[in-house]
Amino acid sequence: MCFMMTGCKYIANAHPKRFANIAHPAAIGLVLVGTVLFFSLEMFYILPMIYDPNGLFFKIAWLIALFIVYNFLGNMLACHRTSSAVTSLPKDRQIPSPEEEHLWHFCDHCQMLVPPRSWHCKLCKCCILRRDHHCIFTATCIGHNNYRYFFWFTMYMLIGSFLSLATHIHLLLINEDMRRQYVILHIAHIIMVIKPTSSEAIALNISFIFNLYACILPLIMLGYQIPALYLNTTFYTLNDRSYNQGLRRNFMAFMGKRGLCTFFSPHIRSPLPHDGTQWQTKPPSSTV
Template sequence: MENTVESLRLRAKMDSPDQRGGVSMPKRIVKRIKPWADTIAVSMNVSMTLFFYFFDVFYVMPQFLGIFGQAVHFVVSTWIAYNILGNLRACTRTLNSVDTLPPEVLKPAEGEESLWHYCDPCQRTVPPRSWHCKTCSTCILKRDHHCNFVGNCVGHNNQRYFMWFSFYAMIGSALALYDNLLYAHKHGFEFVNLFTMHYLLFVEYLHPGTFDLLWEILIRFILTMNVFAIVFPGVLFISQLVVVRNNSVMYKTADCTYDLGIWNNFGQVLGRRRFWTCLSPDIKSPLSHNGTQWESKGTV
């Protein structure tokens, strides 16, 4: 028995994503920095969403649209903002810890002992595809990665919310960029002007008063944040599509061990209602299992 536990410990150290690729930061430093990073990143997400929503809906677009157009824009923007914030909240609050499982399932079923592995920090065996997160200080069911921008580990129970959060953040930012480019163009500012900040400052230095410097800097800042808010969640969303397509995790994207076909793969992440969950984070869509028993190609 002792040899079995020791072999599980050794395999966990070799396979754990936290043990790959170089020297990790000391635990006491990680614990001090990460919670602040989570709080700042989540606050930035909420602040940017609310800023672009109110700025574009109530200030920018009334300058271009009539009553009917404003109403349509308001409905679409509100639905997108609701999905961004709703999925962010659900992703942040949904727990993926192995500790959330009832005691009776915290041990392998007969014949599945070899699939479980030993976690040194938790001092116990944990289900397959579960790995320890130093930030959360616990093992996470099907741990994909720890994301500061949602302040939580992305795993078995909340991957659905993370995927739709990144999707709507990308779509909402693209709509905001279009609105803000219309506004900037109306005032003689083109997209290419984003790359001429040095020229603006140089001319203003030589000939003070040539530009409304505060407005020029502000519009550049807004458009730059718009571009960042499209690219970053866009990359996250595309990476999630690849991960879910292969039924893998972010640190082993190309691993197809658990690939059961695209329909079943998305079903394991999105739940019974699958793509209907795109409409709202409040749609109930039970997952197919509790995160301890994973079918693989070899068992199907």
């Protein structure tokens, strides 16, 4: 994973325009196509083999699946559409006040002063407020204004892929005939080139393997993002503790004033405590 990230970063820096033209459509297409395929296979093929299609559990599973897909794709779209660029600030806030000017720094690319914790992205061609990283799956930079959506996008990716994997495992436990179809259960005999006996079995095996990878990717992403959220840092500055204001204030700085309520929908309004230009570097005296 680290090798892939390093390689992508190198190519993006060397050929930003070409990288964006290829990586963005490919990554977004992978997410959309994967969502449709996983949803269709789970809900129309696997789930009816586990629960009675006319039963209560089947209907509850459908409601949960639709809720997850809505939040997954909704947060993905909101993340893409919400700009964290310095230029998204009101005109009067794009210029520091005299008492703040010493905290701002000059960007050679944008040829302007930018707020603390902002830095330039070659792919977005602008400076980003509290820039975390550039995400190819949302085709935008993750920063002060859209971090909330990216975090829940990642979280729902993990929840959805985990529940999808759980239905596969549940099917294996209750259906002996299906167990025989899963090549993954015959690792010791892979050398003998055992092949699935039907197109359905091929689809199940491919889905199961991709499901494993679909669980690993968001798990790794959250492995970076949870410490960043907990300590008020960023992906590239995980060791920086200078902006840590305590868990409650840190969470509000990322998610807004409604905090955990943002989990339920990307459409819930949750104003951030400030515009991303002013950052406290030590806890307030009242909490010391």
